[in-house]
Amino acid sequence: MLEQGPAVPLEMIARRASVGIATLYRHFPDRMVLLRQVALDVLTQSAIAAKAALQEEPDAFTALARYLHDAIDLRIGVVMPMLAERVLMDDELMAARDASQAALAAVVRAAHDEGSLRADVGSGDIGLLMIRMTPPLPVPLSPADNHRLSHRHLELVLDGLLRFLAVDSLPGRPLDLQELGDIPRDENGDYLSVMEDGNSRCRQTVHGPDDVRNGTGAGTSGRSTTNGS
DSSP: TTTOOOOOOOHHHHHHHOOOOHOOOOOOHSHHHHHHHHHHHHHHHHHHHHHHHHHHSSSSSHHHHHHHHHHHHHHHHHHHHHHHHHOOOOHHHHHHHHEEEHHHHHHHHHHHHHHOOTTOOOOHHHHHHHHHHHHHOSSOOOOOHHHHHHHHHHHHHHHHHBBGOOSSSSSSSSOOHHHHHTTTTTTSBOOOOOOOOOOOOOOOOOOHHHHTOOOOOOOOOOOSOOOOO
């Protein structure tokens, strides 16, 4: 599903899982049942990952970094748009979605409280960021290399999330995960903008090495990689 989307042939899924197509259909009678179970599993595991990171890591930003690497491994950025478009949201799925969102929001809130995460980034920004980073790149790379590059590029992004490395404020405003599920539409059915008007390119100055070295911030000023990929 990561490589080809939710319309990937079920025969290919069975082959990748090293099972016969009859076995797949025995567990998942149709595609929608399979999509629902994938979404439910990923949402459940993502909530567990966020809670574990916050409990086990020495500071909130390291917990956020660990969670985002875990989220890449879970392919959560692929599941969320699939969930919105293809899977009926029943009570169990909505509860799993809400628990996943609440767990991520708790990590983001803790990173804000300790002063390590820049204040103009919200939980919705983090969620949308993962949707952007997870799909394969449109270049001829193996699935394994695409996955490794997602972790590599996440490390670049994490440095941009640190408050004391921020060079300017971001355009628009922080987004919240809750509001992303209730964006209003106009009379034509098109989504209305929830971002503030303004220049989408905000960087006015480039700070030199001394500015970065002299930055101060709570949490992980010397952040270490939480994933070896």
